[in-house]
Amino acid sequence: MQPCQVCMWSAVLLVMWSSNGHSTHGEAIEGHTCGRFKEDHIANVARAKSEIVRYSHYHGRFKAHSDSFKAEIALKETLQKKISNMEARELKIKDYDWVTNGAERLFRSRRIISYSYPFAYYMFSGTFLSGEMTKEERNIKQNLFEDHQQQLEGHIEKLSLFLEEPFDDYLEEKVMETRMQIITLSKITDVLCKNLYDYIDNEILLHLGTTINIVPYRSMGADKAVELDL
Secondary structure, eight states: OOOOTTTOOOHHHHHHHHHTTOOEETTEETTOOTTSOOHHHHHHHHHHHHHHHHHHHHHHHHHHHHHHHHHHHTHHHHHHHHHHHHHHTTOSOOOOHHHHHHHHHHHHHHHHHHHHHHHHHHHTSSSSSTTTSOHHHHHHHHHHHHHHHHHHHHHHHHHHHHHHSOGGGSOHHHHHHHHHHHHHHHHHHHHHHHHHHHHIIIIIGGGGTSSOOOOOOOTTOOSSGGGSOO
16 A cells, blocks of 8 residues: 555554544545645645745845945945045035935934834734724725835935945035935935834824834934933
């Protein structure tokens, strides 16, 4: 008797099964259903594959932004050199806070967008909000969340590109243009971060029916633990 390739039933088990009073038919064992086609098995496999794809997406986005954050930390030293180069050129521009402020906005925003992906993975898994709203309502919440997420993501990448430009070598007129681009993108990114925070707090966490909330968004962040609203 060949063993079942699924559960490995064999002739030995057949004898043991029949000796215990269970019914057998030839080499078939009553209750042994591995050879039967099961619709729920297909559904379970499809669900498992879908979950793997879903996890890979969110983990991939989280890792990409985390890697970018690590790479951009090294940008601090490069930007300081750019400031020194422009100061040595004695340009009309004397204030270079727009460079350091732009970098700080980039770092803070990059952290926020990176952690928004694990948040979305768990929050929209169908577990947290399943009792508070229908699947259709949950999908609407997720789509709006992703709209906020993508807007922020796009502006973060633009800000990163401008800060990486060799603007310390530009003619003064182009330096001024780059300055305005970085200032504008920094302000917009700041607003988009706040919008994402507000949406999470007011449109998602509020529906959980718990006391879960997040620390209110602050443009420059909380430098000390005592500044946090607990």
